[in-house]
Amino acid sequence: MLTIHPRKAASTAYTIRALLLIALVLSSAAAASAQSLPDVTAMSVEDLMNVQVTSVSKRSQKLADAAAAIFVITQEDIRRSGATSIPEALRMVPGLQVARIDENKWAITSRGFNGRFANKLLVLIDGRSVYTPLFSGVYWNIQDVMLEDVERIEVIRGPGATLWGANAVNGVINIITKPAESTQSALASAGGGTEMLGSGSARYGGRVRKNTYYRAYAKYFNVAESIDPSTGRSAYDNWDALRGGFRTDWTPAGADSLTLQGDIHRSGYGETLTIPSLDTPYSSTFPNNGSISGGNLLGRWNHSFANSSTSLQMYFDRTSITENSLFTDHENIFDIDFQHTFHASGSQEVVWGLGYRSSHDGNDSSSTVSLQPSHLTLNLFSAFAQDEISLLDKRLRITVGSKFEHNGFTGFEVEPNTRLLWTITRNQSVWTAVSRAVRTPALTEEGLRLNSETIPPGIPQNPTPLPTLISVYGSRQFKSEDLLAYEAGYRMQVTSNFSADIAVFYNHYTHLRTAEPGTPFLETSPTPVHIVAPFVAENKMGGGTYGTELFADWRVLPKWRLLSSYSYLQIDIRKDLDSLDPTADNPGLVSPRHQFYVRSSIDLPKHFEHDFDVRYTDRLPGLNIPSYYSLDTHFGWRPRKDWELSVGSQNLLNKRHLEFLPDFINTSPTEVKRTFYGSVTWRFE
Amino acid sequence: MRRLRLLVTIAMVILPTLGLDAQAQDSSVSSEYLIKAGFIYNFANLVQWPSNAFTQPDSPIVIGILGEDPFGTVLDRVLAGKKVNGRIFVVKRLKSVPDLKECQIVFVSSSEMPHLAEAIRLVKGMPILTIGELPGFAQRGGIINLVLEDNKVHFEVNVEAAKEAELNISSRLLALARIVQEPTADKRKTE
Numbered sequence: 001m002l003t004i005h006p007r008k009a010a011s012t013a014y015t016i017r018a019l020l021l022i023a024l025v026l027s028s029a030a031a032a033s034a035q036s037l038p039d040v041t042a043m044s045v046e047d048l049m050n051v052q053v054t055s056v057s058k059r060s061q062k063l064a065d066a067a068a069a070i071f072v073i074t075q076e077d078i079r080r081s082g083a084t085s086i087p088e089a090l091r092m093v094p095g096l097q098v099a100r101i102d103e104n105k106w107a108i109t110s111r112g113f114n115g116r117f118a119n120k121l122l123v124l125i126d127g128r129s130v131y132t133p134l135f136s137g138v139y140w141n142i143q144d145v146m147l148e149d150v151e152r153i154e155v156i157r158g159p160g161a162t163l164w165g166a167n168a169v170n171g172v173i174n175i176i177t178k179p180a181e182s183t184q185s186a187l188a189s190a191g192g193g194t195e196m197l198g199s200g201s202a203r204y205g206g207r208v209r210k211n212t213y214y215r216a217y218a219k220y221f222n223v224a225e226s227i228d229p230s231t232g233r234s235a236y237d238n239w240d241a242l243r244g245g246f247r248t249d250w251t252p253a254g255a256d257s258l259t260l261q262g263d264i265h266r267s268g269y270g271e272t273l274t275i276p277s278l279d280t281p282y283s284s285t286f287p288n289n290g291s292i293s294g295g296n297l298l299g300r301w302n303h304s305f306a307n308s309s310t311s312l313q314m315y316f317d318r319t320s321i322t323e324n325s326l327f328t329d330h331e332n333i334f335d336i337d338f339q340h341t342f343h344a345s346g347s348q349e350v351v352w353g354l355g356y357r358s359s360h361d362g363n364d365s366s367s368t369v370s371l372q373p374s375h376l377t378l379n380l381f382s383a384f385a386q387d388e389i390s391l392l393d394k395r396l397r398i399t400v401g402s403k404f405e406h407n408g409f410t411g412f413e414v415e416p417n418t419r420l421l422w423t424i425t426r427n428q429s430v431w432t433a434v435s436r437a438v439r440t441p442a443l444t445e446e447g448l449r450l451n452s453e454t455i456p457p458g459i460p461q462n463p464t465p466l467p468t469l470i471s472v473y474g475s476r477q478f479k480s481e482d483l484l485a486y487e488a489g490y491r492m493q494v495t496s497n498f499s500a501d502i503a504v505f506y507n508h509y510t511h512l513r514t515a516e517p518g519t520p521f522l523e524t525s526p527t528p529v530h531i532v533a534p535f536v537a538e539n540k541m542g543g544g545t546y547g548t549e550l551f552a553d554w555r556v557l558p559k560w561r562l563l564s565s566y567s568y569l570q571i572d573i574r575k576d577l578d579s580l581d582p583t584a585d586n587p588g589l590v591s592p593r594h595q596f597y598v599r600s601s602i603d604l605p606k607h608f609e610h611d612f613d614v615r616y617t618d619r620l621p622g623l624n625i626p627s628y629y630s631l632d633t634h635f636g637w638r639p640r641k642d643w644e645l646s647v648g649s650q651n652l653l654n655k656r657h658l659e660f661l662p663d664f665i666n667t668s669p670t671e672v673k674r675t676f677y678g679s680v681t682w683r684f685e
Numbered sequence: 686m687r688r689l690r691l692l693v694t695i696a697m698v699i700l701p702t703l704g705l706d707a708q709a710q711d712s713s714v715s716s717e718y719l720i721k722a723g724f725i726y727n728f729a730n731l732v733q734w735p736s737n738a739f740t741q742p743d744s745p746i747v748i749g750i751l752g753e754d755p756f757g758t759v760l761d762r763v764l765a766g767k768k769v770n771g772r773i774f775v776v777k778r779l780k781s782v783p784d785l786k787e788c789q790i791v792f793v794s795s796s797e798m799p800h801l802a803e804a805i806r807l808v809k810g811m812p813i814l815t816i817g818e819l820p821g822f823a824q825r826g827g828i829i830n831l832v833l834e835d836n837k838v839h840f841e842v843n844v845e846a847a848k849e850a851e852l853n854i855s856s857r858l859l860a861l862a863r864i865v866q867e868p869t870a871d872k873r874k875t876e
Contacts, residue, residue, distance in 0.1 A: 041763060051720050
């Protein structure tokens with residue numbers, strides 16, 4: 001059952017206005033009748049080779065091949081959206097829930113369970129997993145790339161555990177940068193605006209020998225702090241980051257290709273933090289800051305044989321996080337991965353692989369957050385095999401496979417899946433899949449103590465004469481969370497200008513995390529003497545989620561493209577009967593039930609481009625956040641092929657709105673404002 | 686204030702679309718497939734077919750599109766009324782792989798990746814210029830592969846495959862191409 005929530009009159013007015021605008025756009029564009037094309041036959045091959053083209057999405061090609069709910073963001077999509085960060089670019093993925101908590105914190109998830117420490121989404125950048133073993137999630141303020149060098153971002157909603165392993169539970173995001181050969185020019189870009197005060201990036205690509213290409217880049221930005229809606233004063237949530245990196249690709253004649261790439265980064269951020277204290281007023285709120293630094297180095301060797309191919313990848317990744325007043329953490333990850341793909345017969349393609357991952361964590365605690373042990377090395381061994389069988393002239397493809405993992409906390413985990421893709425006609429396909437995924441425990445779920453709040457003495461909630469500290473604890477008994485997912489989808493290329501796809505899913509979860517009350521105890525240090533009311537991580541929640549995601553891509557005119565998406569999500573998760581977790585709200589209350597967007601991209605005369613997108617996000621009753629519309633626009637102009645100017649605005653419809661609230665760490669959320677920005681990009685040989 | 690906001694919104698969303706009406710003035714549209722259509726015309730001009738490829742001296746050059754047509758109407762419109770050596774162009778959307786035998790040029794769309802080997806096997810040795818846009822198309826026996834690099838269209842040519850098809854590719858075209866070979870063991874060292 002779809003239920004439409006009564007919205008405030010104001011947002012209805014916005015809706016009408018937004019629809020009116022869309023209608024106007026539609027009619028004015030439809031009025032643009034048959035246009036004459038420039039005579040490309042009069043151009044020489046040399047001329048044609050020098051024309052910068054706007055590439056059509058390769059989405060349909062990718063889509064036709066996957067028995068999963070996959071969505072691809074192309075380089076062109078990123079450029080046209082005016083996105084300045086990965087989270088902003090992800091807002092265009094149907095059904096993904098992207099919300100900003102403050103200027104440097106996000107909550108991003110797929111198919112529910114959102115939060116700053118959301119833990120069911122796996123994110124990879126060029127094959128390097130960027131999820132942190134600390135909470136099995138992603139520090140979005142660490143993840144960045146030179147957006148101009150991104151080839152595509154592949155987003156799979158639904159489990160991908162058979163190929164990617166534990167934690168690819170509700171989705172996988174693959175950020176893939178271009179090979180160095182495709183970035184053989186120099187590029188410099190500078191921009192600024194009301195929120196992103198200043199940004200600058202530069203990249204240079206070149207060739208060493210005939211078959212060796214490289215590029216190097218550096219990037220800096222500085223984001224202004226915003227206003228804390230509860231106090232009207234600065235929320236101190238500024239953010240700045242500097243990063244640099246390189247990539248080299250060596251393709252000796254023949255069947256080998258080698259890639260070596262790496263990045264280093266350093267960033268600083270601020271926030272308004274509230275931590276509990278044991279004296280009146282039992283909490284303190286203050287401007288806080290932190291810094292993050294790190295780097296990674298990745299090497300990959302691909303070799304193709306007549307009928308098979310292998311890939312060997314190794315990387316090292318180090319991240320140091322200093323969250324002042326909270327926590328200091330150093331993580332070193334080494335990962336090696338081998339894959340072999342071969343054709344077992346004409347109709348069977350087998351992929352198998354082996355992996356090993358070692359992560360070392362070292363941390364320093366504070367009075368608010370501590371993690372035991374302070375040094376820990378975890379080893380993860382994995383193997384997988386998958387067979388893709390093609391039947392009926394390749395129109396029916398069946399994939400069966402499983403991952404087998406051994407981790408330091410829960411031992412063996414098996415993550416099988418089976419997928420079926422039926423190409424009904426050249427333009428239509430249906431797919432269905434059943435898969436199991438697990439989310440293995442994070443370090444914090446095993447050894448955390450987080451003091452979240454002090455209940456003052458002598459009030460009804462705490463009649464004792466001592467302050468009571470509510471503390472969240474990890475537990476050695478914490479197990480993996482389990483998912484059994486049933487999915488199906490249908491894709492259709494209606495005409496060469498219109499395609500649509502729909503995915504439906506039912507996810508059944510067991511052993512989800514709860515915080516069970518433990519026996520209160522007296523603690524004398526730190527003084528004064530206080531009672532600790534522990535809440536311990538256990539696995540006493542489960543249930544189902546279901547939903548659908550629709551996407552349509554319509555090239556109305558050769559120069560005008562409309563994309564739209566709608567998603568529906570229903571979450572029916574309940575704590576087990578023996579759970580005493582008082583805070584186990586239905587996670588459905590923090591996920592928007594309905595989301596939709598319309599995105600328009602128009603190529604205008606004189607090398608102008610115009611884009612806008614209208615997004616609707618349903619209310620989050622659990623966080624008391626009302627539904628909202630937002631409108632972003634972007635203008636681009638390429639006066640010459642080597643220059644590009646861009647101006648845009650975000651959130652044009654309403655002055656400001658809250659998108660999400662923090663969890664666990666009590667930082668002040670800030671509103672997403674109406675912002676304007678501009679940038680200049682220069683490419684030269 | 687509210688009114689101003691509405692005006693700004695309208696200005697940012699509506700005004701640009703009015704420009705769509707003025708598209709005819711635009712002299713340098715740069716959509717990928719418009720440029721690729723330009724390449725196809727040039728290829729037709731710079732490739733010589735053996736005489737047995739055509740039934741009549743004025744037979745049209747038949748271009749078949751195999752798979753999902755990425756051109757829309759662009760290719761037809763670009764080639765409408767154009768002639769090469771007295772031959773007009775005919776663009777066909779091929780329903781099945783065997784139909785490609787009636788063509789002089791076959792454009793293999795990226796949707797045909799799964800059927801690529803079959804298509805190439807079928808035209809092997811026939812005077813058909815195969816043009817693709819798939820990674821490895823030329824290495825796998827296609828003749829010309831269009832590749833995007835830094836948002837520009839480049840092309841690879843498999844000279845061996847062209848020879849087998851008895852197509853004579855002008856040296857002017859070859860000078861601009863990246864020459865690729867099929868990675869069979871005996872040919873590998875010559876690269």
